[in-house]
Amino acid sequence: xxxxxxxxxxxxxxxxxxxxxxxxxHAGTSSGGNITxxxxxxxxxxxxxxxxxxxxxxxxxxxxxxxHAAFEAMKLxxxxxxxxxxxFSSDQTGQAVADLLCAKARQxxxxxxxxxxxxxxxxxxxxxxxxxxxxVRVQQFHPMRPWECNYGWRAFNxxxxxxxxxxxxxxxxxxxxxxxxxxGSWIVKSAMAGSQMKEPDLWRDNAIGIRGPAARxxxxxxxxxxxxxxxxxxxxxxxxxxxxxxxxxxxxxxSVPTTDSPLKPALCHLLQNAKKSIHLTMAYFAPDNVLIDExxxxxxxxxxxxxxxxxxxxxRILVIAARSFYEKLMAHGIEIYERQNVMxxxxxxxxxxxISIIGSTNLDYRSIEYNCELSAVIRSPQLAEQIxxxxxxxxxxxxxxxxxxxxxxPHWDRFGQWVVSRxxxxx
Numbered sequence: 001x002x003x004x005x006x007x008x009x010x011x012x013x014x015x016x017x018x019x020x021x022x023x024x025x026h027a028g029t030s031s032g033g034n035i036t037x038x039x040x041x042x043x044x045x046x047x048x049x050x051x052x053x054x055x056x057x058x059x060x061x062x063x064x065x066x067x068h069a070a071f072e073a074m075k076l077x078x079x080x081x082x083x084x085x086x087x088f089s090s091d092q093t094g095q096a097v098a099d100l101l102c103a104k105a106r107q108x109x110x111x112x113x114x115x116x117x118x119x120x121x122x123x124x125x126x127x128x129x130x131x132x133x134x135x136v137r138v139q140q141f142h143p144m145r146p147w148e149c150n151y152g153w154r155a156f157n158x159x160x161x162x163x164x165x166x167x168x169x170x171x172x173x174x175x176x177x178x179x180x181x182x183x184g185s186w187i188v189k190s191a192m193a194g195s196q197m198k199e200p201d202l203w204r205d206n207a208i209g210i211r212g213p214a215a216r217x218x219x220x221x222x223x224x225x226x227x228x229x230x231x232x233x234x235x236x237x238x239x240x241x242x243x244x245x246x247x248x249x250x251x252x253x254x255s256v257p258t259t260d261s262p263l264k265p266a267l268c269h270l271l272q273n274a275k276k277s278i279h280l281t282m283a284y285f286a287p288d289n290v291l292i293d294e295x296x297x298x299x300x301x302x303x304x305x306x307x308x309x310x311x312x313x314x315x316r317i318l319v320i321a322a323r324s325f326y327e328k329l330m331a332h333g334i335e336i337y338e339r340q341n342v343m344x345x346x347x348x349x350x351x352x353x354x355i356s357i358i359g360s361t362n363l364d365y366r367s368i369e370y371n372c373e374l375s376a377v378i379r380s381p382q383l384a385e386q387i388x389x390x391x392x393x394x395x396x397x398x399x400x401x402x403x404x405x406x407x408x409x410p411h412w413d414r415f416g417q418w419v420v421s422r423x424x425x426x427x
Contacts, residue, residue, distance in 0.1 A: 010069050031341035032397035033184070033202040034063035037187040044393050050383045052249045056212030058378065060386050061174070066207035068186035070164050070172050073209070074100055082112045082222045082353075086119035086158070086360070089179030090127045092188040097178060098127050102134035111136045114226060116146045118176070139229045143401070150230035157257050159238075160367065161374035162207075162360050165222055169180075171215035173359055173374055174207025175283065175347045178200040182345075204342040206281070206390065208358055208376065214250040217242055221254040221374065231407040235372075244377050245269065251377035253359070257370050263361065264368050266377075267349075268294050274303045274351045279391045283345045284362035286321035291363060292328065299332035308346075311338035318364065330403040337398040349374070350384040350391075358387070 025323070034042045048122040049057040061069060074081055074097075079102060088094055090182070113131060115123075132138050141159035143149050176182045182203050210218070221240040228238040235256045243251035244266050255263040271278065271294040277299055285307070299305050313319045320359040326336055349357040359375025361367050378384075391406040 008276070030397075031202070032339075032394065033204060033342045034065055040237060042393070043396060044390065047386045047389070050380050051123045052212070052214070052378075052387070054213045054249070056210060056214040056250060058214075058330075059211075059385055060390070061207045061209060062390060063202065063205060064182065064184035064186035066172065066174060066176055066205070066209070067178070067183035069209055071097065071187050073101065073166055073170055073172070074104065074164075077104055077109055077166045078111075080110045080165075080167055082114075082163070082219065082226075084114045084159070084161050084163040084222055084225065085178050086116045086160045086162060086252040087177035087179060088113070088115040088120045088123055088127075089177070090124035090426045093180040093183045094123065094178050095127060095158070096188050098131055098143055101136050102131055105131075105135035112222070112226060113138045114141060114159070114222075114229060116141045117137075117148075118142075118158050119154070119160070139226070141225075141229055154235070156370055158371050159225065160360050160371040161225070161254070163218060163222055163374055165215060165219045168219065169212060169215050171210040171218040173210075173218065173376060175345050175360055176203075176205045176207050178314065181343075197309060202342050202343040204339060206346040206348050206358060207389075210376075217250070217252050221252055224254070224357055225372065225423060238372055247379065251379075252375075253357075253361070253375045255361070255373050257372070261368065263373065264288075264290070267291060267363075270349070270351055270355065270357070271295060271298055274298050275301075276303060276352045277350070277388075278305045279348075279350045279388050280363075281344070281346045281348045281391060281394065282304070282363050283310060283313070283347055284315065284318045284322075284364040284367070285309050285325075286318055286364040288365065288368075292325055293420060295329060295334060296332040299329075299334045305329075305332075305334040306391070307334060307336045308344070308391055308398060309336065309338055310344035311340045311399060312342060321364075326401055326406055327403075328400065330406065336401040337395055338401065339394055339398045341397060344394075348387050348391075350387050352382045353388060354381050355379050356384045356387050 030041055032042045044062055047060055049059045051057050101111050113136055121144060128138050137244045142154045142157060144155060146153045162174055162176055181201060182205060184202055224240050225238040236258055239256040240252055240254035241262055244253050253266060255261050267345050297304060310319055347361055356378045357375050361373040367373050
């Protein structure tokens with residue numbers, strides 16, 4: 001198999017856990033961000049690829065290692081690269097990727113870049129101009145500047161997806177934007193030092209690399225969004241739904257903001273059918289009451305529900321919004337952990353160690369009602385086990401919320417959480 005989207009050789013060590021004492025040392029001396037090759041920085045040993053019945057191989061990645069794999073895969077591209085991002089930073093890491101895309105376009109490859117105008121609002125536009133001059137086809141999703149719009153101005157609907165498709169058989173998706181705070185030093189060795197970044201400022205995120213037939217489905221998703229941006233019309237043209245309920249192994253949930261979006265029904269269906277366990281890692285957790293109730297009902301059925309949520313975040317108000325649900329959730333037997341030090345940005349759900357959802361979708365009102373989102377629904381016990389092992393790794397760097405202590409939190413804290421919870425539909 002090609003080196004694209006396969007783990008570096010010094011990290012292919014299977015799924016064996018590190019000794020308990022070693023893990024405790026990691027947790028005591030590190031924030032748990034994967035900033036260098038090997039497991040010394042975060043205690044995480046990269047698992048082997050998972051193979052589906054159609055020959056598709058799926059590789060689970062943590063933190064900057066995902067962008068390292070993507071960068072190496074783009075170097076090996078033969079005829080096409082499609083990149084769709086919410087944030088395309090113009091820092092050292094973003095410039096390095098832009099330079100590579102320019103080089104591939106000059107080699108004659110068809111290179112497509114689609115970035116969100118709001119998410120990349122502070123990026124240097126000269127970087128995008130440079131790519132265009134090199135032959136990269138560059139488009140921005142729903143321009144923030146009205147005079148740049150070819151069609152109607154739709155400032156509130158954003159493209160929050162993160163997708164890379166190479167040729168016809170390689171793809172990658174997850175929660176990761178492009179920038180040094182996501183990639184660390186994996187692409188540009190001096191990126192962290194050059195930006196005065198400290199390890200706790202890194203964004204803790206997950207992604208998957210895909211090789212094989214399933215990659216073609218993600219190419220279809222990209223093509224629909226690309227044609228929507230070029231041709232306008234109803235935003236539903238950018239939707240792509242494949243096998244999210246069917247018992248096939250690989251499903252795609254590329255949702256768009258419509259009144260009858262399948263995103264929330266699909267999430268409810270998944271939670272309603274859980275029988276043994278739910279492991280949920282979520283950067284922004286401010287769902288409506290329906291999803292909260294489904295989690296509580298699962299807890300009442302005896303399903304072991306564990307949530308990994310941020311202890312700190314770029315949007316403090318959403319951390320407070322998540323905390324407004326803690327008391328209710330814990331009353332139904334749900335365990336809640338807050339990831340410490342790093343900025344938790346991952347979005348994964350596993351159910352019954354059998355089904356996994358991984359992608360860009362948060363459990364908040366914006367993801368469901370306003371954004372274009374992309375997640376993969378994968379029915380593989382082996383992948384679900386790997387993601388749950390990654391959840392356990394995060395537990396080493398997390399604080400479990402104690403129900404009794406939480407019940408006795410200050411009244412001003414309770415009031416602030418109550419107010420923010422009522423505001424979550426506008427966050």
